[in-house]
Amino acid sequence: MSTAAMQLDRNVAEFVAQRRKMLINGKWVEAVSGKTFPTYNPATGEVLAQVAEGDKADIDLAVKAARAAFEKGPWRRMTPSQRGRLMWKLADLIEQHLEEFAELETLDNGKPLTVARAADVPLAADLFRYMAGWATKIEGNTIPLSVPYTPGARYHAYTVREPIGVVGQIIPWNFPLLMAAWKLGPALATGCTVVLKPAEQTPLSALRLGELIMEAGFPEGVVNIVPGYGETAGAALSAHPDVDKIAFTGSTEVGKLIAQAATGNLKKVTLELGGKSPNVVLKDADLDIAIPGAASAIFFNHGQCCCAGSRLYVEQSIYDKVVEGVASEAKKIKVGPGLNSDTQLGPLVSEEQLKRVTGYIDAGFKEGAKALTGGKKLGDKGYFVEPTVLVDTKHTMTCVQEEIFGPVVAAIPFKDPSELMTHANDTVYGLAAGIWTRDISKAHAVASELRAGTVWINCYNIFDAALPFGGYKQSGWGREMGHEALELYTETKAVCARIG
Ligand code: ADP
Numbered sequence: 001m002s003t004a005a006m007q008l009d010r011n012v013a014e015f016v017a018q019r020r021k022m023l024i025n026g027k028w029v030e031a032v033s034g035k036t037f038p039t040y041n042p043a044t045g046e047v048l049a050q051v052a053e054g055d056k057a058d059i060d061l062a063v064k065a066a067r068a069a070f071e072k073g074p075w076r077r078m079t080p081s082q083r084g085r086l087m088w089k090l091a092d093l094i095e096q097h098l099e100e101f102a103e104l105e106t107l108d109n110g111k112p113l114t115v116a117r118a119a120d121v122p123l124a125a126d127l128f129r130y131m132a133g134w135a136t137k138i139e140g141n142t143i144p145l146s147v148p149y150t151p152g153a154r155y156h157a158y159t160v161r162e163p164i165g166v167v168g169q170i171i172p173w174n175f176p177l178l179m180a181a182w183k184l185g186p187a188l189a190t191g192c193t194v195v196l197k198p199a200e201q202t203p204l205s206a207l208r209l210g211e212l213i214m215e216a217g218f219p220e221g222v223v224n225i226v227p228g229y230g231e232t233a234g235a236a237l238s239a240h241p242d243v244d245k246i247a248f249t250g251s252t253e254v255g256k257l258i259a260q261a262a263t264g265n266l267k268k269v270t271l272e273l274g275g276k277s278p279n280v281v282l283k284d285a286d287l288d289i290a291i292p293g294a295a296s297a298i299f300f301n302h303g304q305c306c307c308a309g310s311r312l313y314v315e316q317s318i319y320d321k322v323v324e325g326v327a328s329e330a331k332k333i334k335v336g337p338g339l340n341s342d343t344q345l346g347p348l349v350s351e352e353q354l355k356r357v358t359g360y361i362d363a364g365f366k367e368g369a370k371a372l373t374g375g376k377k378l379g380d381k382g383y384f385v386e387p388t389v390l391v392d393t394k395h396t397m398t399c400v401q402e403e404i405f406g407p408v409v410a411a412i413p414f415k416d417p418s419e420l421m422t423h424a425n426d427t428v429y430g431l432a433a434g435i436w437t438r439d440i441s442k443a444h445a446v447a448s449e450l451r452a453g454t455v456w457i458n459c460y461n462i463f464d465a466a467l468p469f470g471g472y473k474q475s476g477w478g479r480e481m482g483h484e485a486l487e488l489y490t491e492t493k494a495v496c497a498r499i500g
Contacts, residue, residue, distance in 0.1 A: 006113075006339050012103045015208060016049040022058060022227055023210040025065035026220025032057035037229070039203055042110035042347040043337035043382045051203050054228030056236040059195065062224035063242050066166040066193040069221030075193065078219075084135035087188055089216040091128040094121065097212065101177055101205055106338035108202040109176055110346040110383070111301060113338055123463060124181035127481070130465035131185035134486055138190055145496070154500035161490040163191035164268060165244030168237040170230070170258070171206065172250045173199035173349050174304040174405075180206045183247050184223065185465075186485040195224045195243070197234050199250075201349050203227035230254065241265045245489070248272070249306075251403075252429070252474050259477075270478035270488050272306065272470055274403040275431030278424040279309030279460065280446065282437040283318050289458060290436035291325035294409075297434055297460035299333060299387050302345055303407040304353075306475070307432035309460055311400060312411045313420055319413040323391055326409065327373040330387035335378055347383040348406060354383040357406030364390050364399035369410070395423055403429070417446070425451045430472030434460045453479070 019036060021028040035053040040046065054062075069075050075083075094101065101124075102116035111120070140159035147153060169183040176198060187194050198206035210225040226233055234254075238246050238261040245268040248258045252273040262269045279297050281290050297309030314322045338346035348354050354377065361375050374388030387407040393400050400410045414420040424433070433452040437443050447455040453471045456462060463469065468482035478488045 006341065009100050009103050011100050012107070015100075015104065016107065016204065020049060020051045020204065020207050020227070022052045022054055022062075023207070023214070023223070023225040024058065024062045025069075025224065026214060031055065031228075032061070037200060039108055039201065040350065041107055042349050043339070045351065045382055048107055049204060051207070051227045054197070054226035054233040056232065058226050058228070059233055059236040059240060062195040062226050063166060063168075063237075063240050065221035065224050066195050067242055069219060070163070070166055070193040073221055074219045075191065075222050080136040080138065080191075083188065083191060084132040086216055086218055087128045087132035087135065087185070090212060090218075091125040091132065093212040093216055094125040094128070094209070097208070098122070101208065103339070104204045104208055105177055105202075106346070108204045109173060109338075109349055111338050112343045112346050114341070114343075115301070116338075120175055120178045123465070124178045127178070127181040127185045127465040131189040134186075134483065135189040138486060138490060140492070143494070153498060155496055156499045157494065157496040160493045160495065161190075162493055164489050164491055165192060166242060167192045167194050167489065168240065168243045168246040169194055169196045170234050170237065170246070170248045170250065171196065171198045173201040174301060174306075176202040177205040177209060179249050180209060182480045183249070186480075186489045187247075188218075188222070190486055190489040192245075192489055193222050195226060195237060197226050197228060197237055200227065200229045235261060238262055239264055243267050245269070247488075249480075255476065268488070270480075271476040272480055273431075273474060273476045275306045275308070275429045275471065275475050276311060276401065276403050276427045277307050277309050277429070277432040277434070277452065278311045278313055278450070279434035280420060280424065280436065281312070281314045281318065281322050282435070282439070282442060282446075283315040284438045284442075285318075285436035286438055286458075287318070287322065287325065291322060292329055293434070293436060293458070293460055294322065295326045295329035298409040299330065299345060299407050300461050302348055304349065304405055305461065306403075307454065307461065308405075309432075309434050310404060310409055311424075312409050313414050313424060314411060316413045316415050319411070323372060323389060323411045326411070327389045330373045330389055333387050335384055335386070337382070345387060345407060348385060349383070351383055353405065354385060357385055357404055357408060360399055360402065360404040360406070361388060361390070361408055364393070364397060364410070367394070367397045367399070369393045369397060369399055372411075374407070395426070401427065420446075421449050425449070428474040431470075431475035432456070
C-alpha cells in the first residue's frame with residue numbers, strides 16, 4: 001500500500017472537527033431528538049465527524065419548510081432566469097471550493113483525492129450549469145384540437161409544464177456530492193423544493209453544499225438537508241404524505257421498499273438502482289485500449305459504481321490474453337488511503353461493505369471460481385480489498401449474478417454472439433454495458449440487443465450532464481441527467497379554451 005500522506009485544508013479540518021447540524025428552512029439546527037451519529041474515515045476506521053441524526057420529526061419539519069417554500073415563498077415568484085442564475089452561482093461556488101469538496105469526499109468516502117478533484121467535484125459543478133440553462137426552457141406545446149362532438153367549435157389549447165412540488169431525494173454514498181447534484185439540478189431548474197437525505201456513511205459534502213446553497217442566495221426552505229439513517233429518516237421521507245415525488249439512488253432492494261412506501265399518497269417515484277453490467281470484448285477489439293478499459297470499467301471508484309463492468313465477457317480466442325492483461329493491470333494499481341497522492345484505489349466505504357465484498361469473493365471460491373489476482377482484504381487498518389479478477393466462473397454463480405459493489409470482476413468466455421446475448425441479458429439488472437470492437441456495425445448491432453440504459457462503445461464510465469442515465473428492468477425507473485430528467489420533475493397541465 002502507498003503511504004505518503006498530506007496536510008488537510010484548514011476549512012476541511014474545521015468542518016469535520018465541529019458537530020454538523022442539519023439544514024431546515026434556511027437554518028442549521030440540531031435533530032429534534034438531540035441525537036448525533038458518527039461518520040467514519042474508511043482509510044482508518046476512525047470516527048471522522050459527528051452529525052445530527054435526523055428522524056421522522058426532522059423530516060416532518062423539513063417537509064413543512066419545503067411545502068411553504070413551494071407554495072408561498074419567493075421561489076415561486078422568481079423568474080426561470082433568476083432560478084438559473086442562482087444555480088449558476090452555486091456551480092461557481094462549488095468550483096471555488098473544489099479542493100475542500102475533494103478532501104471532504106476523500107475523507108468521508110475513501111476515494112482517491114485525485115479522482116474527487118478531477119471527476120466528482122467538476123462534474124457536480126457542470127451538472128448545475130447544464131441544468132441552469134434548462135431553467136428557461138421548460139416549455140409546453142400548442143395543441144391543435146379536432147373534438148368531433150362539437151362540430152364547428154374552435155379552441156386554443158396548450159400545455160404547460162409545472163414543477164411537481166415537494167421532492168424527497170435519497171442519496172447514496174458512492175459519489176456523495178455528484179449524486180446530490182444529479183438530483184438537485186433538475187429539481188431546482190424546474191422550480192421544485194427539496195428535502196434531501198444524504199447517505200449515513202457520507203453526509204459531509206452534502207452538508208457543505210447546503211452552506212453554499214444558502215450563500216448563493218436560494219430562498220429558505222427551497223433545499224432542506226436532513227442527514228440520518230435509511231430505515232428512519234429515509235423511510236419517513238419516502239412514506240411522507242406531503243411529499244409529491246421521491247427520487248432515490250441506491251440498492252434495488254431498498255428501491256423496492258421505497259416504491260412500496262410511496263404508495264400511501266401515490267407520490268411519483270424515480271429510482272436509479274443496482275447493476276451487474278456486461279462488458280464485452282470481441283475478438284477484433286483493439287486490446288491496447290480494451291484491456292485497460294476493462295480494468296478501469298470495474299476498478300474505477302473501487303467498483304462502487306452501480307454501472308461497474310462487473311461481468312467481463314471475452315470472445316474465446318482472446319480470452320486468456322484479455323484476462324491476463326486485466327489481471328496485470330489490477331496488480332499495477334496502487335492501493336492506499338485516498339489522501340495519498342499516488343493512490344489509485346482507496347478503501348471501500350465501510351466495514352459493512354468490506355464484509356459484503358469479501359463475502360462475495362469467498363462465495364465465489366466455494367462455488368469453484370479462482371482469483372487470477374487479488375481475492376483478499378488488504379492491511380489491518382481501514383477497509384481495503386485487493387482488486388480481484390475471478391476466472392473459472394459459471395453463469396449461475398452468485399459472484400456472476402449478484403451485484404458485489406466492489407473491485408471484483410468475473411470473467412467469462414463466449415464462443416459466438418448468440419451465446420453472448422443469451423448470457424449478457426440474463427440478469428435482473430439493465431443499467432449499463434460496454435462493447436470493445438473495431439467493427440462499427442457489430443458494435444451497434446450488439447448495442448441494440450443489449451437491454452441496458454447506457455451502452456458504451458470502446459469506452460466506459462463516461463458521464464456527462466447532457467447524457468441521460470438510468471436503468472432497464474430492476475435497475476430503475478426513469479432517467480437522471482439530460483433533458484429526460486426534467487420531465488420527471490414536472491407535471492403537464494393541459495389548458496383548453498373555447499374561442500369560437
Ligand atoms: P447500500 O446498501 O449500498 O448502503 P442503500 O440502498 O441501503 O445502499 O442506501 C442508499 C440510500 O438509501 C442511503 O441514503 C440510505 O440511508 C437510504 N436507505 C436505506 N434504507 C432505506 C429505507 N428503508 N428507506 C429509505 N431510504 C433508505
